[in-house]
Amino acid sequence: MATEVRVPTLGESVTEATVATWFKKPGDSVAVDEMLCELETDKVTVEVPAPAAGVLAEIVAAEGETVGVDALLAQIDESGKGAASGDGGKDDAAPDDDAPARDAPAQDAPAKTSQEGQKKMSGKSIEVMVPSLGESVSEATVATWFKHVGDEVAADEMLCELETDKVSVEVPAPAAGVLAEILAEEGTTVDAKAQLAVITQGAAGGTSAGKSAPEPEAAGDGDDDDAGDVGSPGAGPEETRPREDVEDAPSAKKAMAEKNISRDQVTGSGKDGRVMKEDVAKAKSGGGTSGGESKAPAKKAPAASDQAGREERVKMTRLRQTIARRLKDAQNTAAMLTTYNEADMKAVMDLRSEYKDQFEKKHGVKLGFMSFFVKACCHALQEVPEVNAEIDGTEVVYKHYVNMGVAVGTPQGLVVPVVKDADQKSFAAIEKEIGELGKKGRDGKLTMAEMQGGTFTISNGGVYGSLMSSPILNPPQSGILGMHKIQERPMVVGGEIVIRPMMYLALSYDHRIVDGKGAVTFLVRVKEALEDPRRLLMDL
Structure with a gap:
């Protein structure tokens, strides 16, 4: 039938x-x-x-x-x-x-199963090595393995992810076959020439190498094979089946890889604890466990008292360690000072409203605020070049170009991709590049080259609602501009009180090479360009 x-x-x-x-x-x-x-x-x-x-x-x-x-x-x-x-x-x-x-x-x-696994694992062995990490980067930490020993892999399929001081690096499979051995487990620090794993080329996935043969429902365990029972004392063979034996949804695997989420961070709501695509989305958004089970955080410190479960100890990522070290070094090294001003954003907002549709139709990208700020800063740096300079020993290096760093907040931490030669680019080119770099930053796809060479930085805390802050320098740069929330406030214009969309601006600078006069002049020029964008066209 x-x-x-x-x-x-x-x-x-x-x-x-x-x-x-x-x-x-x-x-x-x-x-x-x-x-x-x-x-x-x-x-x-x-x-x-x-x-x-x-x-x-x-x-x-x-x-x-x-x-x-x-x-x-x-x-x-x-x-x-x-x-x-x-x-x-x-x-x-x-x-x-x-x-x-x-x-x-x-x-x-x-x-x-063992006999079949031996047959399937036969073939030419291919070494999986650490890829190029970029200039001056000598080591990395293995963050996440997306494959288990015994899994079939396709050529160029992502095997694992490495974290360096600056970016995350994906490691693709050099050939199709079976992942025969993992030499560097998660959390291991490896140098730039280390071997990570071995792939048996041309082999087929064996059940003995990491996945047991699926058992029929009629075997008697039914749906009782809960993830919470794994490893419990006295459990039978079915109950002690390791969690990696449950095949997660391919769409979930892809989503975890794209969002840089490890399997341990997601609780599956599918059959036998299987992770589904929506479970990854919930984990990403901090939605907690997605199924009916509760699971202890994978990296929680062992329970030592009645306080267990109320605290969680998680090792800092290499990126977060680097951010912490560099920011503290900036405070310890530079004579850092911040000056403030405010800008009336009405002219920019009116200009955007008038031309945004035509701009998007012609250039295929929306006209945002960031291109105005990049252009205004490039214009101001021409008049105050020391803000675009850096100290090298006992010398000051003046840059006759502007590589504009744009700070981007990501789930992994703050990264600063760089728009190269921003002073030579149009509004449309700047908007397109910022959009592309921002997406790469949030997806963890930025390369080392895209984060190096910055001469000045803009940080927009306004997207998170910040009204005023003092940004910290991005060494070895000598200046960083902080943007903030646009808020309507009563202002006196022409002897009358009117409501204006105002933004506080903050310039943090290295007082060792930038004097107060230069810093204030720079910020005033930025303010003038924003309040009357026509000045940018006339080079005033």
């Missing part, structure tokens, strides 16, 4: 979905409610369970296909006779056929 597997209800206003992943192939035995495949809509990820027990006889909608509600996905043969024919004529002893591992008695499974 054949049972149809159809697309379930996708939710209000959702009419179609894409078949993301099939977790079973034709000929595989399936249990009632065992997950067959995963569908992705523009809002959520939907799991499709088996409506009946039997053998998956046919897959009608392959991965990547778009299907509508109630569309036919597959056929299940409840008689179970399709098991032999569904393999497409494969030999039962073939290394990639895991059906014997499921059908064999439990006591024979380990030996069978």
Whole structure:
């Protein structure tokens, strides 16, 4: 008897979905409610369970296909006779056929699995080395492994992520095969020429190398295999199955990789604790655990008193350590001083309102405030070049160009990508580059080259609601401008009190080479350019 597997209800206003992943192939035995495949809509990820027990006889909608509600996905043969024919004529002893591992008695499974794993892991060994870390960077810390030993990998698929003092570096697979060995575990510090792992080229993933053969639902454990029971005293073989045996949703793996979230930071709401795409989103936004289970933080210090659970000790990332060290060095080294002023933003806001639609239509990017500030600073630096200089020993190095650093807040910490030769670029070019660099910064994709060579920095605390602050210098630069929240305030204009959109500006500078007169002049020129943007066109 054949049972149809159809697309379930996708939710209000959702009419179609894409078949993301099939977790079973034709000929595989399936249990009632065992997950067959995963569908992705523009809002959520939907799991499709088996409506009946039997053998998956046919897959009608392959991965990547778009299907509508109630569309036919597959056929299940409840008689179970399709098991032999569904393999497409494969030999039962073939290394990639895991059906014997499921059908064999439990006591024979380990030996069978071990033999298959040895066959599958045979092949040429490829070393995975630390990639180029950039100029002056000699070591890195292994932050996250996205693959486990025994996992199949494709060429250029991301294996792990390294953290350096400045950026995160992704390590791609140099060849397709199986991850045979991990030599540098998470948290290990490695030098620029270290070996990270070994890939067996041309091999197929073996169940003995990190994933056990899936057990049918009828084995007796059902849905009792909770993540919270892993490693509990007296647990049977099924209960002690390590958490990495649960295959997370591919969309979730991709999301974790893109958002730089480790598996330990996410609690799965899927079957057997499986991580789904929405679980990653909840972890990213600080939504806590996504399932009914509670899980202790992976890096929490061991409980030593009744206070356990009320505190958490987490090692600082290399990026955060570097930020802390550099900011403190700036305070210890530079004679840092801050001067303030305020700017009436009405002229800029009116100009944006008048031309924003035409600007976006022509250049394909929105006209923001940042390009006005970059242009205003470049203009002011021409008049006060010492703010664009740096100290090198007993010499002052004056820069006859402006590489504008734009501070970007990310989940990992503050990073400062650099817009090179900003003084030579148009408003549109500046807006495009800032947008691209900001996205890379938030996604952890910035390269070393994109963060080096800055001569002056702008930091916008206003996006977080800051009304006034004193920014800290970004060494070896001698100046940094702090932008703040635009707030309407009563101002006296022409002898009358009017409401104006005002912003406080703060310039922190190194008093060793920038005098007070130069700092105040710089800030006044920025204020004048913002309050009358026409001055930028006329070079006034």
